[in-house]
């Protein structure tokens with residue numbers, strides 16, 4: 001029951017449309033009745049690497065149920081070895097054909113990184129390990145005119161960080177690279193809007209456009 005990349009992306013788009021309209025799909029509601037069945041095996045059709053932000057739960061914003069999504073959440077949707085390993089595990093074990101890196105507007109981890117770059121604040125070593133992963137993709141933006149426009153700067157920084165994470169997954173793993181080359185996996189970048197509830201698949205989703 002492998003779901004194609006195109007079908008997986010269509011399901012997420014439809015689910016997000018339902019979420020925005022405030023309705024829940026029947027499959028999502030009924031998935032709870034499949035709990036016992038799912039205890040034996042799972043076939044998540046997509047992998048989501050999202051931010052830990054309480055306002056961006058992947059299952060809710062895509063209106064999916066039990067067993068549908070393999071979700072990895074970490075502040076700033078960064079890619080460190082354990083995230084690559086989690087994606088490799090799911091892609092290999094379950095044959096999921098789509099990976100979505102899901103960033104979001106007003107991300108606190110991105111704001112913290114910008115603050116750190118500007119003021120030289122000193123977060124703990126553990127927080128720094130996150131900031132340091134975000135830093136390379138947003139640092140260059142501070143050298144442009146964007147530095148005078150906080151709102152645009154944040155918006156571009158969020159997207160730059162999503163692109164960097166997606167590229168890291170595309171090229172930071174021999175296993176994932178092979179799956180992509182064989183046409184069995186697509187990694188896309190998306191941004192969730194806290195304001196509208198909409199997910200914009202802005203990076204890498206062209207090939208699988210509906």
Ligand SMILES: [Zn+2]
Nearest residue numbers: 051053107108
């Ligand atoms: Zn965030």
